[in-house]
Amino acid sequence: MDADPGTHPHPGTNIPAHSPTPTPTPTDVLVVxxxxxxxxxxxxxxxxxxxxxxxxxxxxxxxxxKAGGVQPRTLEAFDQRGLLEPLLATGDHPTASGHFAGIPLPFAAHRLPWRSVPQVVIEGFFERHLAARGLHVRRAHELTGLTQDESGVTAAFANGAALRCRYLVAADGAHSTVRSLLGAAFPGEPGTSTTTAADVRLDGADAVASHTWNEDGHFAALFPLGTDDRGRPMRRLVLGGPGQSSLPRDTPVTEDDVRRGLSTVFGARVRLLELRYARRITNASRQAERYRHGRVFLAGDAAHVHLPLGAQGMNTGLQDAYNLGWKLGAAVHGWAPEGLLDTYHAERHPAGAAVLRNVRAQSLLMDWAGTRDPGVLAAREIFTELAQLPDVQRHLGGLMSGMALRYPMPDLDGGHPLTGRPVPDLDLGTTRTHELLRSGRGVLLDPDDAFAKAAEPWSDRVDVAGRGAATEPMLIRPDGYVCWAGTVGLEAALGHWFGDPR
Incomplete structure (x- = not known):
């Protein structure tokens, strides 16, 4: 088995740059x-x-x-920035039913159900959107060194470029160079088995279930990926079980391998028409001990890796971005209250740990390696029965969709049940709550015009809205989470999340 992300050497924080060192170009934040x-x-x-x-x-x-599904909470975040409609307009992005360990679950209805949007589509969309805003990705920039001091970070690249920034964010994947340069601990479980993931066009797939096992433990999972440029349906195919699990990660995947896997599980019912790409993935499960290292932050796969079960990996990384972005903005603009940047780790590390935990449980219940262990099969049978209970369905639906996440927050409002949760999508008469967040500022919903005067000293970073609406007062962070609600403690909450008044 090849090395998983946790086995890479950590050469230290202060890595020598090229000599002579070029004069760094300054920027507020460097994203790698x-x-x-x-x-x-x-x-x-x-x-x-x-x-x-x-x-x-x-x-x-x-x-x-590498990913193909977008969960409701991430769709909400896109909608709160006005990006959802243009993203969905890029092609056919069908909805699909939820599952936990391959057990179908009728997740509770949400205004934005799970969508199949391949990662490559999301990347292309964001790259075009950023270019229209004047930011172009600087490619062929391989990081070779970084140093940080009290005022910023200097990054050096193999092409001779250098950048000086106030903050640096590592979003450079499971084998993160930034994480290695920091020497950051990345504990967890190494990969012990592999499975095949492929983007394919199939004949006969409409007549089979999304998750199918045969008697000897081989399995296939199928997910919609929309259509190709000729309107033909594409699918993400995952193949695993005995024989698959022992192959090294770098073993090439051929068309014959995919055909044999399909035949083993489906017989002649499903045929391969086209293979777009295929790779082997491992069941490595790791999480960085700390998401913050001074002025350097870890996000996405650089902070957490796990099996791609339930369309959670990309979504967890995207939520890292939405949590961290506005906090870095506050720090750069000078109004971030003390400790605000530390809340990134305090909020997102438990969220990532919860994902790793449910993925491990799913992997066990799915019998990922195809052991056909009687104890595992018995546990799956019992869990399948439990999954028919409405309360279990609601719990697992919230877990997988991201909608049940509640960030730990100080009790500034008497422990209101909304605090720490995603803001509900409320009809405010002329607008809805998600539309109020498009500016990236905080929002105070003040239906009775009772708090506008108290909030006025924060008007450069918090908007007041919702007058006359049928809702209770609440303060919403730029990432769409309620950080205060009710009637008491507003000024304390404003100071805690939005710093000193003007």
């Missing part, structure tokens, strides 16, 4: 890695009104989709 997390973060930084540079070691954008 132009995948979905880095692209979304760059957009958040522009929305916050700070300068950003986005670099990637690849000379061109990859045409491979």
């Amino acid at each position: 890695g132009a995948g979905p997390t880095g692209l979304a973060l760059a957009n958040e930084l522009l929305t916050a009104g700070v300068s950003a540079v986005l670099v990637d070691r690849l000379p061109r954008r990859s045409d491979l989709s």
Whole structure:
């Protein structure tokens, strides 16, 4: 088995740059890695009104989709920035039913159901959107060194370029160069088995279930990926089980391998028509001990890796970006209260740990390696029965969609049940709550005009809205989470999240 991300050497923080060292170009925030997390973060930084540079070691954008689904909470975040409709207009992005460990679940209805949007589509969309805003990805920038001091970070690249920034964010994937240069601990479980993931066009797939096992433990999972440029349906195919699990990650995947896998599970019912790409993935499960290292932050796969179960990996990284972006903006503009940047780790590390936990549980229940262990099969049977209970369905639906996430927050409002949760999509008469967040500022919903005067000293960073609406007062952070609600403690909450008044 090849090395997983946790086994890379950590050469230390102060890596020597080229000699002589070029004069660094200054910027507020340097984002390393132009995948979905880095692209979304760059957009958040522009929305916050700070300068950003986005670099990637690849000379061109990859045409491979490591992820293919977008969960409701991430769709909400796109909608809150006015990006959802133009993203969905890029092609056919069908909805699909949810599952937990391959067990179908009728997740509770949401105004924005799960959508199949391949990663390559999201990356292309964000790259075009950023270019229209004047930010172009700087490609062929391979990071070779970084140093940080009290005022900023200096990054050096293999092409001789150098950048000086106030903050740096590592969004450079599972084998993160930034994480290695920092020597950051990345504990967890190494990869012990592999499976095949491929983007394919199939004949006969409409007549089979999304998750199918045969008697000896081989399995296939199928997910919609929309249509190709000729309107033909494409699918993400995952193949695993005995024989698959022992192959090294770098073993090439051929068309014959995919055909044999399909035949083993489906017989002659499903045929391969076209293979776009295929790769082997491992069940490595790791999470960085700390998401913040001084002025350097880890996000996306640089901070957490796990099996791609339930369309959670890319979504977790995107939520990292939405959590961190406005906080970096506040720090750059000078109004960030003490400890605001530390809340990135305090909020997102538990969220990432919860994803790793549910992925491990799913992997066990799916019998990922095809062991056909009687104990595992018995546990799956019991869980399948439990999954028919409405309360279980609601719990798992919230877990997988991201909608059940509640950030830990100080009790400034008497412990209101909304605090720490995503803001509800409320009809405010002439607008809805998600539309109020498009500026990237905080929002105070003040239906009875009772708090506008108290909030006025923060008017340069918090908008007041909702007068006359049928809702209770609440304060919403730029990332769409309620940080205060009710009637008491507003000024304390404003100071805690939005700094000193003017």
